[in-house]
Amino acid sequence: MARPAEFDRRDVLEKAMEVFWRTGFTGTSVTDLVKATNLKPGSLYGAFQSKRGLFMEVIDTYAHCSLDRVATCLSEGETPLQAIHDFFERFSNDIVLDEIGRGCLMVNTMLELATEDDEIRHKITDYLLQVENMFCSTLKKAQDAGELPADKDPEAIAKFLMTGIWGMRVLSSTRPDPQAYKEVINNLLITLPGRQH
Amino acid sequence: MARPAEFDRRDVLEKAMEVFWRTGFTGTSVTDLVKATNLKPGSLYGAFQSKRGLFMEVIDTYAHCSLDRVATCLSEGETPLQAIHDFFERFSNDIVLDEIGRGCLMVNTMLELATEDDEIRHKITDYLLQVENMFCSTLKKAQDAGELPADKDPEAIAKFLMTGIWGMRVLSSTRPDPQAYKEVINNLLITLPGRQH
DNA sequence: ATATTGCTTTATTGATCGTTCCAATTAGAG
């Protein structure tokens, strides 16, 4: 019964994500977003209420997309344990391709805003826990299949792997020799049986 | 030959550090700094040239202080390997006390600014490498003393330990159960011989 | 055909940003 929007919402979110990812929430101005999305301020505010509202939806989009990728990767492995090895193989490749070292939007946002913003901290912690739970259930499957010794603690290992991922996100911002990721992953996966890289 | 400043430079740096630490560089306004330091804008700019100049000196102060702490800790151990275990014991205790989860100023700044600011990225990377080198030389001492098997790669392990530290900085921003740190450290130090926690 | 609804556009809002200016002040040097 009224005029339909001319822009594609997913497209706008993608463009906004690029900017937020590179310069953070505080470091991104509405002017930056207007330039990146080609929307006028009025349209932006009509669609997302505020800079923060847009950011929140960007975060949600990113989380949804990331969780899908992890779930797919972990389900495609020949065996549960092999899936985890495959994940880190892919993770290492992806992180090398990120030449400007922008890292992970969730981790970046966590460190930028979590001390002062409870809503964002909870949202991101929730996301990180979901990823961790995927690793945990994969490790439990590995245990059920006899791939992983029964005396190992899947929850502790999952937390440990997450910490390794986060650490490598920081490592990537130092723009290290790509070989460094391989060495870190080697040590990270020493806890697990299976082929070495 | 002229009027001496009334404020204590170290004191001002400490106050400014608290603010930058909690809210980041971009998230901190000069007004915030004026309130925290009780200096008027004129005095602040007279002493530090710019908001960025003040931040740079804060970073340097933090780096110097941190490097001292790590060096002391690593040199006080009964043996090189024990020193590393001790470090992580202390690290775990410190991180639990940081209840608001502000983490490490260097890591926070790295993720906030490294993509856009080469000078800061180089400065912080340099600092991180210095810490890493302390671990590396401690590991080599452990090897010389026969504490650490000769087939281990001290450089790779040092990088791995650094990644663990960074990962736990992110972990701390999720405000986890303190026990989580212990479990992560257990897995982290599995690579090394010596007493388990 | 017309009224209604909501998107687009442009200009602009008050607030805050980092920074500078300046007069008053305070010390040491001659």
Added chain:
DNA sequence: CTCTAATTGGAACGATCAATAAAGCAATAT
């Protein structure tokens, strides 16, 4: 005491911040 030089307090700078007002426009429903 006087001159010099730097600090101090505070007002003020232009620029930019996030957000909005208002007018025009487009599409549907009646």
